[in-house]
Amino acid sequence: MVGHLPAQDRHVRLLLDSGRFAEANAAFDELLAAGANHVDEQWIRPTVLVHRASVAWRLERIPLALELIAEGWTDLDVDRPEGAAAAHTISMLGYLLDTIGHRGPALKLMALSVQIARESGDQAALAHCLSREGNARVFRAVTRPDDSGAAQFALARSLFDESQALSKPGQVKRSALAGFARALAGVGDTAAAEKAALQALALGRAADDWYTASVANWVLAVVRRDQGRLEEARTFASRALDGAETIRDTMLMMQFSLDLAAICEELSDPVGESAALRRTVAAGSTAVDVLQEGLGQALEQRRVAVQAQRMAVAAQEAALRDPLTGLTNRLGLERRAPMLLESTAAAGRVPWLLLLDVDWFKDVNDLAGHTAGDVVLQEVAQLLRRECRADDLLCRWAGDEFVVLLVDASEESRDAGPIVAERIRAAVHRHDWQLVLGWTTRPPTVSIGVAAGPANLEHLFAAADIALYRAKRAGRNRWEIDGDRPTADRSTAG
Template identity: 50%
Template sequence: MTRNVPIAADESLRLDREVRSLLTAGRLTEANALFDQVLAKPPPELDRWERSAVFADRAVLAWRLRRIPLSLELTAEAWIDLEVETPSGPAAARSLSLLGYMFEGIGHRRAALDVLRLSVATARAADDANALGWCLQRLGGTLNFRAYDLGPPADEPLFLESRGLLAEGLTLDVTEDSVGIALLGAYGAALCGLGQLAEARENATAVLNRSCAEGHRWGEAVGHWVLGHVGRREGRFDVAVDHARKSVQFAEEINDVSLQQRFSADLAALCAQRGDAAGEASALRKEIAARAVAMQTMQEGIGQALEQRRLAIRAQRAATAAQQAAARDPLTGLTNRLGLERVAPQRLARGNHALVLIDVDWFKGVNDAAGHAAGDATLREIAQVLRSQCRAGDLVARWAGDEFVVLLAGADEPSTSAEIAERIRHAVDRHDWTSLLGTAVRPTVSIGVAVGQGELDRLFAAADVALYTAKRGGRNRVEVHSGEPTAPAV
């Protein structure tokens, strides 16, 4: 593979790489000072993917420097840039892998693996060795940590997958030394987890040698951690404890709370096996301290997210008040409720129409699983599906929230309207949601249909009864109101 990083992005990330190098070397004060200079230099005019990569990279740096509100803000910026269309190219791959790393760090673990896997697929298609190397390392390293958390026998499939990914990474012609060290360290951890202790020791020793020569404290921390696990599996507890202590020391030097917590817990377990009560107590104190920092980090993050949500709601209300006279829904681009109420009387006066009332099933679950940004993107996607399945003369509108209305022109027969409604339901059900929502959720719709003429409220009330029947009947189905539309209840 050849290196193919855009020049503009390279220049924008130059200081970012220097900050990361200082962090990796444990020079935290200098890293913080230089990061302030980075923030004073906004990224130049970049394309969407390069811009997202810049923000994602800076989000990780802010996270490592424990500047939590800033990190979350930058993460949101990076994520938004990736929502518009299918990511492509090395910059998009780097951004996805960094976002996956952030999701794992803040506890959004269900989304983390999906994003990391997408980053690998994107990097493979981009044909960029360095980008693919980092994507493979972050996915493989995440699988390793999850496998060590599970323990045998459940850990074996994860270790096997990780080993395959990391072995692929080690065949790449990468030009960044850090990615080579990171791949080798994670590969050694996977080998150790699978019981290939001699090979794991060889890899970890190579990581230590390269890291010591380059002042790469992260590599030294991981190298000692792997050798600690090798020693533990071999029953050489004195050697294992010595390596484990060094892994904790280097994790503290680079200010990596996640590694501090994990490595301290491993050290405590080793000391307990050796019967060293004092060593176990010391390691547990370090783990508790790291856990307290992680908890404080989460609390700050929740507080920041709440504040951002409050501001978003305020802005949304202001926007709604300002657009009350408009007939276009700003999120989906469809006619809004006001527009529908303006146009419907003239249409209904010309003859029979069918009103198709569409409600997204369990939409709150989409927001809970993937976030409100992904929920909004889902509504936009459903709006496009509706447009594609309806005719030129039909009126498609967003009624409110996750409800849509389609006014079908010249629909005299309920069967015809039901066929169109079923086509809409089927299109949403068969839509590919993977790139937008991962594998966590698959939106479906329930639909109620009513045919008639006269007042919009009468048709809407009848369609609403049918929609309720569809919901009660199990959702993801179409129901047609069987009687004449009646006046809505007062």
């Protein structure tokens, strides 16, 4: 997989495998400076993303790892995954599940990745997926020494064997050789296991590859223990554990420390056994701490994301509301009206639009002051809320103009507009304005233009505007309806 990555990604991986974590962290930060999810077009994006997820996981940056693996997975056609990138992504997801102990689902994903890689014809991808599945099966056999253990080791041996045959000299070939040695030991071929482990150990040391060297030392510890050479087994197991701790691989640390403790017990070395068990506990605590810290970071990021989402929603709502009256503003009407008109027409009802203008509003501002004018607009808005249904869209259009869009009116559709218009006119006419205006000016009333017709805001508004003009010309404090339609009295004013 490393060959399918940009040079900077490869550099970070090599630093990690060499146990140089401070340098790896710094190099990873430089890599992410352009954006964790940014990948140049020349590279296969899911492949790069899942690799960065594995790097983030090893660097104990769990939320970032989860984000990257999720995005890499999303980039694929998950219904019919195909190609090397899909194989790498699914294999890496299996690796992450295996790391946190979900070995059953992990094995299924890794087996699927091998199938996809095989179908893709990409030998490098297939070699990598084979090796990863082989490792997972080895650790399943070791951690669950039941009747299926021998079968798991045998399957792992064939997976590692094929991986070595397909891969070029490098990290994948080295680690596959070390895994192959452990599988040989698992099926009882200790001589071949020792030979392969010594070869892998030499290759790992030469390349500063701590992972391969650590696994090779583990295999040699297993072989020496089977041979009854416990002192040598303890030495190799200790070296294996040191290597695992160097690269911070908690899965290796826990297994190697348990094996070391068992060897010390057989040697009647309680001090060594106790020290090994302490390292087991430390490895387990590290794993738990990493997951807890990751969960805490993920929860905090989720909290911040939810808070930001709420603020964004609130800001969006504020942008669609008139700050003085609390009604929808012009932008809100233009955005919401098309959907409401469409649903009203689809329900078989006639869409109605009422355009209101406060009569003599200039006199209110001139004689009572602009503060009183603002209160008048707020009072009119409150009267609209009282006389209209909760689902109706109420809007302050501009200045002293208001719009009411009737939605799912309970009255007969052909009379809904005039009925509501008269209710609003009468409510404003009867309202006690003395507390707001005193006797400085005449009480405000409203003129209303009423229109019904096609589910089109622009046409409805134009028709209502013409009707409003007629109401103003006819004396104000009344409503007029667009066209010649029989209606109730248009004004009950005295």
